[in-house]
Amino acid sequence: MKMTLVCHDIPYPAIHGGRIDMWRRIKAFSKIGVELQLICWFNQVPHYQELAEIKKYVTSMYFIPFKYSLQAKTCRLFNLFRYPLEVTSRLVRGQELHHLVSEVNIFKPHIIWLDGIHGGDVASKLSHHLDIPIVTRCHNIEHLYYRRLFTSAIGTSKIKRYLSVSHLENYEKSLLTNSLLFYDISPDDLKFWKSQGFRNGRYLPPLIEFNKPHHIDENYQNNKVYPQYDIVFLGNLYSNNNVAGIIWFLTKILPEVRSKLSNIRVLIAGSKPINKIIQLCEDIDGVYLSINPPSSTEIYNSGRILINPVLTGSGVSIKSLEMLMTGKPIVSTPQGIAGLPLSTRQYFTIASDTQDFAAAIVHLLSNYRKIHIEKKLLESIFGTQVIQEVVSDIKSLI
Helix, strand or coil: CEEEEEECCCCCCCCCHHHHHHHHHHHHHHHCCCEEEEEEEECCCCCHHHHHHHHCCCCEEEEEECCCCHHHHHHHHHHCCCCCHHHHCCCCCHHHHHHHHHHHHHHCCCEEEEECHHHHHHHHHHHHHHCCCEEEEECCCHHHHHHHHHHHCCCCHHHHHHHHHCCHHHHHHHHHHCCCEEEECCHHHHHHHHHCCCCCEEECCCCCCCCCCCCCCHHHHCCCCCCCEEEEEECCCCCHHHHHHHHHHHHHHHHHHHCCCCCCCEEEEECCCCHHHHHHHHHCCCEEEEECCCCHHHHHHCEEEEEECCCCCCCCCHHHHHHHCCCCCEEECCHHHCCCCHHHHCCCEECCCHHHHHHHHHHHHHCCCCCCCCHHHHHHHHCCHHHHHHHHHHHHHC
């Protein structure tokens, strides 16, 4: 089987949740013999080593740079009358579209796999020109997700989030209607779409890689080396929901924790921190910032307990799954575990307000114990065998 992947972002290096989700799926498709063509957008030209890694799994690549020229910005402004903001940066027109269609026609895929709906206009045009069906991977209920981001946005980002929401619901529903199938990251999100009358949806959980050495190092497990920090957060430091959650933790929850345990050391780690996060980490004693850390393993190993204080969102929090694999205690909001199967929620300590979140942290730090997770349970839900089922499902329809 041959598949053209239209990914809304370059999937490697897999430095945040969305990329991790796409990259693991690419490797799983390749592992079971699906021949892949990758179409994606990028800001920075990939390094040679990154291209070499992608080529291990992908036969053909077509990279589209995000454009920032005056002409490109003018076109985006014009297209905002029809498309959501994130879609306007991924429109392909004219000679560039003609060349892209030609490249895909040479590859001759059986299916267009759209990973993230913001590249949907390109996927739809390829489908139309080449008469190839689309299968869509949903990362969120995007129009609801962006409405929540709009609510939590502050400052000038409020305007940006308004433009993200504009036209998004109609765009998203039209795309799913025209997809042969769509695969949702969350059973909760799939239930929503079924309530809206959609019957072409399926559940496809994010994947966990079980075959690599995981996050807890042996020295820590044997109590020979102790973590450097008491509390660790790892995630991007720019999205509105992450930023709001971190601000809540640092300004409200942490003072409550320190009223009981005064010498708490905190690590906030992730990519592209906004100025507000940088300033808070500089101003609050005992709070440290790690920007673009090269290894999530080292970050997780450096903490006694892990947190996910995100209050808004949709889909599944990939960072919650990554934290789950560490075997360390995790305190999360209900939103942080939203979309996860009920059988996995037992491994999280859930807290929905400031006092409960702080109390949970104090309790776990004062009564520390590792979490013993049933690996077979996780493998049955998040293992790569689910990709074989996806391919069989698609083959039966085409």
